[in-house]
Amino acid sequence: MSFRIRAAVDSDLQPLYEMAKLTGGGFTNLPPDRRALRAKLERSHAAFSRTAPGEDGVVSDELFVLVLENCATGEVRGTCQLFTHVGQSWPFYSYRIGTLTQHSRELSRTFRADMLSLATDLEGSSEVGGLFLHPGERAGGLGLLLARSRYLFIKAHRARFADRILAELRGIIDEAGGSPFWDGLAGRFFGMNFQDADQFNAINGHQFIADLMPKHPIYTAMLSESARAAIGLPHPSGRAAMRMLENEGFAFENYVDIFDGGPTMTARTDKVRSIADARTAQVVTIADTPPASDTTTEALVATGTLADFRCAFGDIRPVADGIALSRGCAAALDVSEGASVLHVARL
CATH class of the missing domain: 2.40.40.20 (Barwin-like endoglucanases)
Known part of the structure; x- marks a missing residue:
């Protein structure tokens, strides 16, 4: 059976919607919302049709949506996305994990406190994301085909992408569909459970979190144990994706998603293995x-x-x-x- 990756088209809306319903929540680049998915496809069409840079030779934050197609049946069985330059339309926030060391001579004690600080360090990077493979096709290396096809797309269109690239992995979600990180941090400021916030985030983006979250650093010691334990960990379904990213040369450099605390992996674009080779x-x-x-x-x-x-x-x-x-x-x-x-x- 033969599969190929191709550009998404309008008729892919229904299979994308059906796959989105299988993600289990927290998958913000593939929301189970037809209007949001249609908007993604329209944005992708515009990017695919733009053959030259924008004004002043600068390419905006474009989105390319690719799909995995069964060549024999024409069925769409997976999808992935690329963003050329994040943070141009609105700030791209992450939490940066840092440590503050303090020493008391009188007590002869040194105290090291881990902190989460809002940062826009990753603005201007390219992003690979939105990867989802239908559960019925999780064999034969099709996840690898989806993931690595994005790097060949970047290689073929190198001028449209930045010198740094990132990938955000979905964070820990519990059996009830909640997020320990959200409940321990952002949820306390919004009066909104994770499921409602997840739906709003998928359709409207997570700028609302950055707008309303306190801008001062958060001491992780003040969070619940379950929230602390979730920081920087991928969802169990994302562990294989994390290994693939590491094999490509991505590394976790202490940036996590402000929504669910999942790890953000980064690499130098030209050093990504599939691009370089x-x-x-x-x-x-x-x-x-x-x-x-x-x-x-x-x-x-x-x-x-x-x-x-x-x-x-x-x-x-x-x-x-x-x-x-x-x-x-x-x-x-x-x-x-x-x-x-x-x-x-x-x-």
């Missing part, structure tokens, strides 16, 4: 299966730009002046001999 080649030969040899490689292969971007798994083998490409991959990408593709080893 991706290579351009011409398809010289298309074969049912490239002859097995020490040089045959399972790879992610991508072609096209903007709305024509596509990415799929395939087998490649170096040949004179280019590569041999497996026929199934060529069909998924709709490429023929002579086409130019980006490829990176699947690993």
Whole structure:
């Protein structure tokens, strides 16, 4: 069975909505709200159709929505998103975890207090997010295809993205659908439970939290034990995503989401493994299966730009002046001999 990544289109609204209902809450980039999803698609269409930078050569905070499509049935079974420059429309807030050390000579004691400080340090970064794979497809490496296709998209459109890239992972949500971090911190200031705040956040963004939260540092010792324990931890369903990010060169540098306390991972864009290792080649030969040899490689292969971007798994083998490409991959990408593709080893 063959799958490919492609640009989202209007007809993808219903499958996106159906997947959004399966996320279980706290997944702000894929809200179970048709109006919000339609707005995302409209924003994505505008980004895909914009072929030149904006005024003064500056690209605004664009959103690209990609989907995972079953080539045989046309069904959409996953999605992911890219944001080119966060924080241009409104401040991009995070909590930065820091430590204040104080010493009392009289008591001969040193006290170290962990604190959460509102920060906009990550403004201007690019962001990869919104990754969701239908539970019925969580086999065969399709999550890896979704995640890493974003880096090949960045490689193909490098000028549109910043020099730093981030990924926010969903934080801990309990069995009742609540957030210990929200209940221990933000919820005390808003008189709103996590489910209501989550819905409002998904549709309207979390600027309302930044507007109303106290701007002075929060001592974590003043929070409940459950809230403290959730700081910087991903939701159990996001642990595999965190490992994939770490394999790409992302690291946790003490920034957490102001909404649910989940970790924010960061990297230098050009150091991301899939971006740094991706290579351009011409398809010289298309074969049912490239002859097995020490040089045959399972790879992610991508072609096209903007709305024509596509990415799929395939087998490649170096040949004179280019590569041999497996026929199934060529069909998924709709490429023929002579086409130019980006490829990176699947690993």
